[in-house]
Amino acid sequence: MVIGIIGAMDEEVKLLKDEMEINKKIKKANMEFFQGTLGDKPTVVVTCGIGKVNAAVCTQILVDEFHVTNVINVGVAGGIGDGIVPGDVVVASNLVQHDMDTSAFGDKIGQIPRLNTFDFKCDETLINAAKKSCEALESNSFIGRIVSGDQFIASVDKIRWLSSEFEALACEMEGASIAQVCYLNAIPFVVIRSISDNANTGAHMDYQKFIPIAVKNSTKILRGMLKLI
8 A cells, every 4th residue: 555645735745744754755747755654654745736737747646656556635625515614624525627618519517528427536435534534533524525626716606606516515726636637547535625715605714824724634634544544
């Protein structure tokens, strides 16, 4: 087993790197991959950068160069569901790219043309491990769909559209592309997001104050997960 852990920003994986026993650092595609052990598990931790292309390139490198057997993506996201507030955690059951639109050809928005799935389903074992870890930490957590796109969503109307169109619980900019690469390579994966705001309800938390909270949440959840997988 080799676990690949991806964060879009350095802040999202810094504590993990601090806790790792790092054996090697390898730079590829302008990304630095930290290879070693975390919680006695062989692990590769990397910051992919923001956006779907960065995330997809990073994930394929983890598969090809590091032969990861599982991928876990952690980070922050905007909440969509009415009951989701800053500080909550959303564990993805599946992911969709909300900015994929070939509806002019009769496809549903979000459907990648000529791909035999609409959404990318997370691995049940990893979902259950994340959920148990959240419960052990008494974190308020949800399981459901996360949507991704190369757009920072600040419009309430857009948030409401994502809710009605996809029944999504959260939105961000990387998870669904990581999910697509894992799907194509038959690699089990899960996406875990700490919620920073909810444009639908007006709930928000100062970003600079929120990032340390999100990082601590993610680190604790991952630490618990590694004991279960």
